[in-house]
Amino acid sequence: MMSCAINQRKKGFTQPMKEEETAMNLDDKVKALKEHQKKLKAYNHAASLLFYDASTSMPAGAAESMSATTGVLSGEIYSLTVNPEFKTLLEDLYGQRQELDFQTRREVEELNEEQVKMAKVPKEEVVAMEEAQTKANHYWEVAKKNNDFSIFAPHLEKLIAMKKRYAEYINPGGDVYDTLLNEFEKGMTKAQMDSFFDALREKLVPLIQAVGAVQQPDTSFLTGPFDLEAQKELSEYVMDVMGIDKERCILRETEHPFTIEFSKNDVRITTKYLEEDLTSNLYSVIHESGHGMYELSIDDALQFSVLGAGATTAIHESQSRLWENYIGRSLPFCQLIFPKVKELFPAQMKDVTAEAFYRVVNVAKPSLIRTDADELTYALHVMVRYEIEKRMFDGTLSVSELPAEWNRLYKEYLGIDVPDDTRGVLQDAHWAGGAFGYFPSYALGTAYSAQIYAVLREAVDVDACCKKGDFAPVCQWLTEKIYRHGMLYTADELIQMTCGKPFNPAYYVDYLEKKFKNLYAL
């Protein structure tokens, strides 16, 4: 006979709140600030868990009740930030910020900036934007499925208009696209992104053309089928090789791979297994483990702080790409893991060498889908989206012109013809979710990693780490320079502190030129 475990959850009879106090001194105010952040952290933990559960476990029919709960929690997070008492507290602390320790001062600045920003946008506008995004996302899915851009177009138009208004609210008179870029990459401007992409375009477009003109290696041994259980073993092996602490980080399966953190001691990464593709999962796991290692290594002091997160979207991406491409697709790393690959897939790898494996995981070839793109061509996919976003927001490109312009740019940069909108302008979910200005972070992050990787190699013998299968020195260095700081510093500050100079895209271009000229004997 079985019995049901005790579940007294519903009682909720626990840990009451503290009484409000009046006339607080600075210590009390700081204490209140820390309590506020603890609460914020808890709400975000719960909301993130709902998202994660929806992706990994939730039964299909539960979507609506999940949304209802997420809605309530989001509303509470909003209220926490905009409520008048907290506003007063923040204003007081902001006025006294010179008296605070560095971390607390940064917390006050960060929260104050968010507070000021949120206060500028009327509530009705926020709600309307939320609703429009949910609707747009639905119609984007329908449009993509039916290869019919016209289904999505009116919703995209509406979102663009709303985002323009939003940008005007939070940064009146400022450049709209600069304002949107700042949502993801603080301090970033169109001018900076232009010169970044100009540098890329100049070198990468001819390089890709040159690569396209020569013989590709034989990839036939990578066609599978690759047993899923063996692939799962490879995932766990690779996480162990990287030194991921599995007491604090677990791997699960989802439709799209992602990393999410609930606390620095609870990081979840996900992957997708394809029977016909070994490298898709392999490099997903390395990529997400890179994100994960960052979150796992943020300083304990930031655990309940708003600063306990990756510095910016691009800095986060720099850490996943550093592991995925700079280390993970290097010859020494391929030599390290290839014996395990061969052990798990003996039939397919019978006549294959580690060097041949290395060649094949580095095949560069223009393709239609950004998320399937290789290391060399990836940035050009982002560049197409950047060009289009800029022009959507400066008014020189209308939504109806979008598909044609998309196809034109794919032809110009990547030399390929886009056969339909499903594999063209409709491929990504970002715009439907209102995330304009997000794409550039992907390319910028990869470029950051090139520069960080160059400095890392000066300090740590990365090839020796690959030979020994021990990446502790790499992790230690990255923790020291990047991970532990969380959001204490801006992206610019982190690059300056780590590299001793400002960000320079030449590292990225040089790296790609050297690697791919060598690979393709150009």
Added chain:
Amino acid sequence: MMSCAINQRKKGFTQPMKEEETAMNLDDKVKALKEHQKKLKAYNHAASLLFYDASTSMPAGAAESMSATTGVLSGEIYSLTVNPEFKTLLEDLYGQRQELDFQTRREVEELNEEQVKMAKVPKEEVVAMEEAQTKANHYWEVAKKNNDFSIFAPHLEKLIAMKKRYAEYINPGGDVYDTLLNEFEKGMTKAQMDSFFDALREKLVPLIQAVGAVQQPDTSFLTGPFDLEAQKELSEYVMDVMGIDKERCILRETEHPFTIEFSKNDVRITTKYLEEDLTSNLYSVIHESGHGMYELSIDDALQFSVLGAGATTAIHESQSRLWENYIGRSLPFCQLIFPKVKELFPAQMKDVTAEAFYRVVNVAKPSLIRTDADELTYALHVMVRYEIEKRMFDGTLSVSELPAEWNRLYKEYLGIDVPDDTRGVLQDAHWAGGAFGYFPSYALGTAYSAQIYAVLREAVDVDACCKKGDFAPVCQWLTEKIYRHGMLYTADELIQMTCGKPFNPAYYVDYLEKKFKNLYAL
């Protein structure tokens, strides 16, 4: 190349709260009441998901941050209930409750009762009790592992003293154990439980002795090993047979099986697979599916209501037991599922008939562990705990005397010697969690099901349902009589409405006598 999915969770820039209003009319008040319950539901959803995630997925190192978040959410749930504005609202509505529709009136009564109760217990007491339970639970684990009751004893003593104080706060001058029983089974008294257990003791003790004196069936074909994948297939099959809607209910694995609901469209049940035991998982799944079916069938109107839950602990248990024992361990049900069992485990079931399978899943034999007990002896395990709890709280049994008394009662009721405290007084987690007065619900629930099952069989041809493998008529009847009402009615009212008469334990005793006299040819 893989990229990370967009995760803008941290922004939390969504669905702001509504402005406070003054001078509300009755409609406004009811609206506020409904909003309050929606919020409560969302917090409980999030808190329950944290618990579920901790049991099914969470990495080991994440326990502390999980607790921190649970603590914040519990504190918010507490604040929601005890805050002065809500108190005023509730008092107003309680005063006007005759003007409310039935559901709303019941909601007001339920929330008001909880409010009044919570207001009576000092906050410090609640916090101290929470902490003492966490500590006691830890030391109970250590004590159980080391078979050393003395490690747990001082913590148990403290919990008993605290629960006595707690009972005095919420029901001054009342009988302490009656007050504690009421926490799980509203309206239940020691006097009622006494006469219930007296009726059981009188008939069951001699019946168990008689069964013990005769030949047991051959159980050797149930020793395994049973392939785990095949067992998983059996679980899904049984859920399908019962008609569980898998769009809204999923099965996962945990150390201890349980059911948890996040909404009526999101019910999670869990089981544990043992290679050496086929029936443990099989009847866990049927049991938890019974709990699940109840939650899945509560009326839509109660979805965001505090009444959207099982009526009482015992009524919930009556629904799991009805499926597990009354239907699931009947001969027609065994005949229905046995072909599938044989198909999945052809080697072990080669020479076995459905009738032999039925005999074996109904073997009655006194044993040490409550959760492993069979249908016939189960109630006596509960009776031991009930006798002890009563005497712990009326002061006639000290904690130091507990182990000896436990062993004496096991000898008296079940005729067996308890070899150590790990398999004796330390086996259950309930007391360490402060759940005194919970155990009786298990036996009471099973007795409720006997009476409900008798009426069900008059209305529905259950054996024919087993023959056809279609339980829709059973589900429909149970939904009509029990499920849909949630907490709209008390346990007494539900039994009266369903059975046309009050609860009578004779149904339970008669059922057991008839079934086991027949099985053992007594």
